[in-house]
Amino acid sequence: MKEPSINPAFKILKILREINEEQIAVEERLNRITQVIAEQMKADGCSCFVSIDDNYLELFAAYGFNPNATHRVSFRVGEGLIGNIAKNCRPMAVSDAPSHPKYVYNKEFGEDGYKSFLGVPLIRRNRSVGVLLIENKEEREYNRSEQETLETLAMFVADIVTSDDMQEFKTNLIKQRGLITREKIKGISLSKGYGLGHAVLHRRRHAVSKIIAEDKDKELDRLTEAHKKMNEDLDAKFNSTKLGIGEHMDILDAYLMFAKDKGWFKKIADNVISGLTAEAAIERAYEDMWNRLSATKDNYLKERLHDLRDVADRLHSYLSEDSSGQNIATESNDIVVIAKTMGPAELMDYDVHKIRGLLIEDGTPTMHVAIVAKALNIPVVAKIKGLFEEVKSGDVIAVDGTEGYVYLNPTAEIKQKIHKRIEEKIKLQEKLSELKKLPSQTKDGVKIGLSINIGLSFDLDYLETTNCDGVGLYRTEIPFMASEVMPDVERQISYYKELMDKAGNKKVIFRSLDVGSDKLLPYWAGLNEDNPAIGWRSIRITLDRRAILRKQIKAFLTAAANKELNVMFPMISDLAEFEEAKETVLLELEKEKKCKRPIPSKVNIGLMVEVPSIVYELDDVLEKADFISVGTNDLAQFIYACDRGNPRLTERYDVLSAPFLRIMSEIVTKANKHKVYCSVCGEMASNPIEAMTLIGLGYRNLSSSGASYGKVKSMIRSINVKEVSDYVQTLLKSTQRTLRPQLIAYAYDHGIEIY
Numbered sequence: 001m002k003e004p005s006i007n008p009a010f011k012i013l014k015i016l017r018e019i020n021e022e023q024i025a026v027e028e029r030l031n032r033i034t035q036v037i038a039e040q041m042k043a044d045g046c047s048c049f050v051s052i053d054d055n056y057l058e059l060f061a062a063y064g065f066n067p068n069a070t071h072r073v074s075f076r077v078g079e080g081l082i083g084n085i086a087k088n089c090r091p092m093a094v095s096d097a098p099s100h101p102k103y104v105y106n107k108e109f110g111e112d113g114y115k116s117f118l119g120v121p122l123i124r125r126n127r128s129v130g131v132l133l134i135e136n137k138e139e140r141e142y143n144r145s146e147q148e149t150l151e152t153l154a155m156f157v158a159d160i161v162t163s164d165d166m167q168e169f170k171t172n173l174i175k176q177r178g179l180i181t182r183e184k185i186k187g188i189s190l191s192k193g194y195g196l197g198h199a200v201l202h203r204r205r206h207a208v209s210k211i212i213a214e215d216k217d218k219e220l221d222r223l224t225e226a227h228k229k230m231n232e233d234l235d236a237k238f239n240s241t242k243l244g245i246g247e248h249m250d251i252l253d254a255y256l257m258f259a260k261d262k263g264w265f266k267k268i269a270d271n272v273i274s275g276l277t278a279e280a281a282i283e284r285a286y287e288d289m290w291n292r293l294s295a296t297k298d299n300y301l302k303e304r305l306h307d308l309r310d311v312a313d314r315l316h317s318y319l320s321e322d323s324s325g326q327n328i329a330t331e332s333n334d335i336v337v338i339a340k341t342m343g344p345a346e347l348m349d350y351d352v353h354k355i356r357g358l359l360i361e362d363g364t365p366t367m368h369v370a371i372v373a374k375a376l377n378i379p380v381v382a383k384i385k386g387l388f389e390e391v392k393s394g395d396v397i398a399v400d401g402t403e404g405y406v407y408l409n410p411t412a413e414i415k416q417k418i419h420k421r422i423e424e425k426i427k428l429q430e431k432l433s434e435l436k437k438l439p440s441q442t443k444d445g446v447k448i449g450l451s452i453n454i455g456l457s458f459d460l461d462y463l464e465t466t467n468c469d470g471v472g473l474y475r476t477e478i479p480f481m482a483s484e485v486m487p488d489v490e491r492q493i494s495y496y497k498e499l500m501d502k503a504g505n506k507k508v509i510f511r512s513l514d515v516g517s518d519k520l521l522p523y524w525a526g527l528n529e530d531n532p533a534i535g536w537r538s539i540r541i542t543l544d545r546r547a548i549l550r551k552q553i554k555a556f557l558t559a560a561a562n563k564e565l566n567v568m569f570p571m572i573s574d575l576a577e578f579e580e581a582k583e584t585v586l587l588e589l590e591k592e593k594k595c596k597r598p599i600p601s602k603v604n605i606g607l608m609v610e611v612p613s614i615v616y617e618l619d620d621v622l623e624k625a626d627f628i629s630v631g632t633n634d635l636a637q638f639i640y641a642c643d644r645g646n647p648r649l650t651e652r653y654d655v656l657s658a659p660f661l662r663i664m665s666e667i668v669t670k671a672n673k674h675k676v677y678c679s680v681c682g683e684m685a686s687n688p689i690e691a692m693t694l695i696g697l698g699y700r701n702l703s704s705s706g707a708s709y710g711k712v713k714s715m716i717r718s719i720n721v722k723e724v725s726d727y728v729q730t731l732l733k734s735t736q737r738t739l740r741p742q743l744i745a746y747a748y749d750h751g752i753e754i755y
């Protein structure tokens with residue numbers, strides 16, 4: 001029987017591996033490798049071009065050509081045969097290269113006398129990182145097996161080209177040439193932690209500006225053409241790239257399946273036939289799918305929804321002839337998302353389990369995407385101007401969210417440091433998760449109610465993984481924001497009921513819809529106000545559009561049937577507003593009673609203290625309210641007249657300052673006098689040093705993010721309330737701009753755990 005023939009590449013690979021293990025400089029290794037490839041493949045020359053950035057390739061190693069040509073020959077991506085291989089990520093075999101129309105002669109290269117040419121791209125995550133080629137002086141056709149051999153070798157060479165050694169070599173080269181690169185960039189930390197991954201540039205979905213098509217046939221042609229081109233490009237990329245086998249292939253296959261799905265395309269085409277523009281038709285088809293799949297608990301289907309969003313965006317980009325905006329979210333397991341700015345729902349367009357970091361050019365600690373990222377334990381660094389333009393998708397990025405540093409294409413040493421920190425963080429998490437089971441009690445035996453804030457569905461898991469006292473704030477607008485259409489009463493009931501069921505006997509505080517300002521609903525047109533933070537938002541909208549509020553309250557009442565219901569209203573500015581909102585609850589309750597529908601066993605109605613005017617009416621409000629919760633994010637923004645979304649102001653004012661702490665003190669003192677339950681649900685309650693100060697001021701109920709629960713609990717279990725209170729009192733008279741350094745020093749001196 002004939003032995004199966006052994007792939008000739010394997011024999012060559014064995015030699016290349018041996019060379020690669022030698023202790024010689026990476027460039028020298030690459031030179032030796034080109035020589036071996038030429039000899040083994042019976043070529044007269046072999047060379048390796050490496051991408052310097054997205055725009056050009058440079059000769060890094062060569063055998064059989066001008067020995068002085070390395071680093072002196074370069075091609076733009078798309079220029080000549082070599083530039084075209086890189087651009088299209090496709091191999092190219094030509095028997096008479098100089099007569100090829102795309103051939104570009106470069107004297108320095110020393111190619112004179114060469115005829116035939118076989119070049120293959122070096123590929124990493126769908127992008128070309130260089131080109132490997134062999135050439136012969138005689139005119140000849142390269143056969144299929146030779147091409148496959150070179151492609152297999154290219155996979156090995158691509159590893160070397162993207163290795164840490166080579167990255168370092170490239171960085172030094174760029175530096176020597178005096179080109180400016182930023183390797184370590186300082187931003188501000190919005191969520192602590194460490195991560196390492198490949199850059200994904202977050203491009204905002206363009207709003208569909210034109211809905212109705214002028215000419216249906218033309219529109220259909222446009223769609224068909226874009227769809228065809230997109231699939232051709234995808235095929236070319238995936239087929240010309242040997243990616244091996246494994247989970248990533250399943251993902252890519254599933255992705256391709258979506259891109260080619262005839263049913264999906266037909267749906268879009270039908271929408272066009274019905275009169276929509278191609279762009280609007282894609283969105284409509286996506287919405288349909290979203291409506292069907294978004295509520296599912298099946299992670300596989302959810303994953304597919306991310307893919308579909310990506311495919312839809314990709315198709316959009318082909319319609320606008322901008323096919324560059326493709327993200328690699330589904331192609332890498334470790335991604336660092338880079339955005340100019342971002343809404344919280346947009347983060348959910350990615351597979352959040354793969355996000356190792358989020359970098360935002362703008363950004364402030366209380367912006368909602370930062371809160372969401374924190375809940376997901378994703379490190380966030382913000383306020384890094386120019387980053388979006390500087391980074392290429394696929395670049396390796398290390399994120400130090402604790403100190404607020406970002407490393408572009410980090411050295412092996414930095415990578416190692418980040419890996420070590422990630423491991424330490426895992427250990428700390430383990431320690432904190434043990435702590436979660438212990439009582440929330442201070443060293444001197446004072447019980448501190450510690451609840452969690454909930455917005456997204458994964459926050460619900462914290463109800464099981466912590467022994468929290470309940471849900472101190474359910475941000476009902478988050479599911480509204482994540483949905484592509486306004487959820488009806490039934491849908492709302494299902495959200496709220498799921499939460500009530502998961503919470504069991506624990507207290508749950510529902511907050512009525514708090515939209516407007518930075519929390520925009522995708523299905524509501526922007527209001528274009530001059531001052532949205534102090535504009536028509538939150539309770540102001542829901543009181544004016546009473547049907548929305550009534551529907552939501554009905555959903556609360558139904559979901560909490562036979563249980564205790566706690567409802568609070570955001571952005572209440574005066575007593576009259578609270579009474580109006582309260583009246584709406586009582587009316588809805590009456591209706592339910594009249595219709596003999598099951599109602600809650602008890603209804604408590606409260607409000608958020610987050611608009612300064614209400615602090616001056618608090619004695620009267622506390623007569624009417626069953627509870628209050630302080631929204632320190634908005635309260636600080638209004639006290640200091642400082643937009644919580646403006647990155648220029650982030651470090652100007654501190655909640656740990658005497659004016660703000662005196663106001664916080666007044667609120668809790670008044671609530672205690674009226675014996676009204678009072679808690680803090682703003683970010684202060686999630687930050688251990690700030691939460692420590694709140695306890696010092698007299699707060700006994702805090703509601704933190706689920707991700708911060710362990711850290712806050714750890715602080716609580718290490719303080720002595722009496723001592724902290726005495727110390728905080730002394731600070732209230734201070735005229736210093738920030739009391740943070742003193743409070744941190746106090747915590748260190750007293751062994752208080754503030755991770």
Ligand code: PEP
Nearest residue numbers: 610631632633634681682
């Ligand atoms: C706050 O303002 O502190 C608060 C908890 O509400 P949000 O952050 O949702 O505006």
Ligand code: MG
Nearest residue numbers: 610631633634
């Ligand atoms: Mg608020």
